[in-house]
Amino acid sequence: MKLDEFFVTGEPLVYGGMVSIVLVTSAVIFLLTYFKRWGWLWREWLTTVDHKKIGIMYILSALAMLFRGGMDALMMRIQLAFPNMNFLNAQHYDEIFTTHGTIMIIFMAMPFLIGLMNIIVPLQIGARDFAFPFVNALSFWSFFFGAMLFNISFVIGGSPDAGWTSYTPLSGAAMSPGPGQNFYLMGLQLSGIGTLATGINLMVTILKMRAPGMKLFKMPIFTWSTLVTCFIIIFAFPILTVALALLTIDRIFGSQFFTVTGEGMPMMWANLFWMWGHPEVYIVILPAFGIFSEVIATFARKRLFGYHAMVWSMILIAGLSFLVWVHHFFTMGAGAFVNSVFSVSTMLIAVPTGVKIFNWLATLYKSKIEFTTPMMWSLAFIPSFVLGGVTGVMLGMAAADYQFHNSYFLIAHFHYVLIAGTVFACFAGLEYWYPKMFGHKLNERIGKLAFWFFVIGFHVTFFPQYFVGLDGMPRRVFYIIPEWMPLNVISTVGAFGMGVGFAIFVFNIYYSYRNSEREKTGDSWDGRTLEWATPTPVPFYNFATVPHADKYDAFLDMKEKGETTFEEEKLEPIHMPSNTGQPIIMMAIAAFASFALIFEWITLAVIGLVGVLIMMGIRSFDYDEGYHVEVDEIKRIEREARGL
């Protein structure tokens, strides 16, 4: 293989990308060397098994991916506002909408939420870390290397260009030769391992490591949403793993599972993909529901209305999520009866979701609302999400779907649910829990500015797309007719508004780091749940003494009784896991193997896989059982943190 086949050539934008990658990498290496921070980076971050630090790394990576996916989106919007400018050609446009979709779902939405879960769930249930801290680090690095692998595709080898759904036969070897589609398969496969492991890890953590007295139906609602999400992850992700593996075998080893020739079934890919894909959208929306519930209850200063109904509706949504997948391909041509069945099951989902909407409204009803930034995101979520949900029911009608299918109406619908649901929740959750993570709040004034830019920009972008969709504009086209121009220009203006909102949000992180008042107590918002019972910054062992939490809103109860998580007479040595470099090394080797497989260098791939197996062997005989934090040290740390 020649060098000019290895690197992508001939695109000025891609050359710009290469230059910026080289510049940023050298800048990072220079800064780390100049400030002598390599040891710090390795000891404190790369080898950590602390759930809080891993969570922060998840969120940082997700923000970077949000930037990347957002740039993709802006490039698409420029192309559609000025279709005659030849900003992007058809091939490049195809690659960009593919990476935009894949990155936003797999490498932005999920890691962002998993990052928040990582930090908050153990704190909410009174645990000192995950059930399997080593596996948690492993999960993060598998996601991280998967994401890097996928991102590198635009400069090395060429990006995948068959859409984020990667439908066969288009994505098969016959119609998409070259490494592009393999990047999609291996990037998702590698990060999927991590997601599945996190699902199991969090589920065990929640089931086995709750504070004494905390029954399942006393858990905070965000923890409940995480538990339900883990359940979906555990049952849905294996389907993706198998589908990806089958397509990989098809492409690299020449089998015929999804091919048109050789008796393959191309539509079976769509079937398997959406069997995972539909539960996947609930994987990214249920934690969002949990975040909004926490934020709304906190700033309405009321107990969440209808806690039990909230939990059961989440469980019901999770169950139904496995029974609706065909609504993504009503137009495949299955019989009317098949479509009717899935049409009805789709509309059923609106019932538990509606219950949740009314419960949030009832929580707000007659309450004294504090308009903090996280609360603003939550309040903006309710009407925006309802717009997305109602159009979802419209799409769910199989007969009408023949009109809406693959038009911009669909694009508008799923951006309304994913942005108004998941992205708003990520911002709300990050701002809400920011003081717990970093010891200071984000600036409210700048935060609200970012909020208004983003929310107004969001509606300006996507509301016109419903109408341009009804006017017949199909998705995934890089050139449009004059009739669709005005609404597309409006969309593009809105997209830049969202971009400005995101930029202000990122600036706010820097500004608040410099200027915000440092937190003196751990309870930044007069919170209700256990994460606010810990001091800020949270000690690495979280809880000096684990509280007895037998009430819903356990921290409210503790505050009334005057209890803290530092009861000196109850102190005992705390057992903590040791840091380890094994996860990052194992996953780096796995990434190497995947990279070799992408270019179909089988020998190198086998060597990489053997390396992974050796690392597993080393792990199996690793008898490091962690260490104990002595009582004196706990006392010292807690007194310092609490200013006693």
Next chain:
Amino acid sequence: MAEHSKRFPINHIIGFVLSIVLTLLAAWAALGSDLPVKWIVAGIMTLAVIQAGIQLFMFMHMTERESGGGHVPWNMMFHGFVLAAIIVAGSLFTMSFGFTHDHDDGGSHQQEEQQEEHSGH
């Protein structure tokens, strides 16, 4: 945590050896034996069930007190079976129901529709 250094994991060793023996037996039945096909299939199925049992009871914590006497594994297995049923039955349902594989019939149907349109004009 500290237990594994004290106690020799005799159960796991037996389970491991048994599962390898069963696998070899199955491989032999499929590749090297002269048995009739029906017998091979039945034999492999039986071996698979025994294998699953060994895995579940010797490795998968089915009987431990810590897993609620197997309550949690059974719960997950139940849901796993439900999901497997959804995948198999659902795929068969969506991928085969309502398709006509008789192409001639579909063709003539289309022609009829076209004729109707013409007569309408």
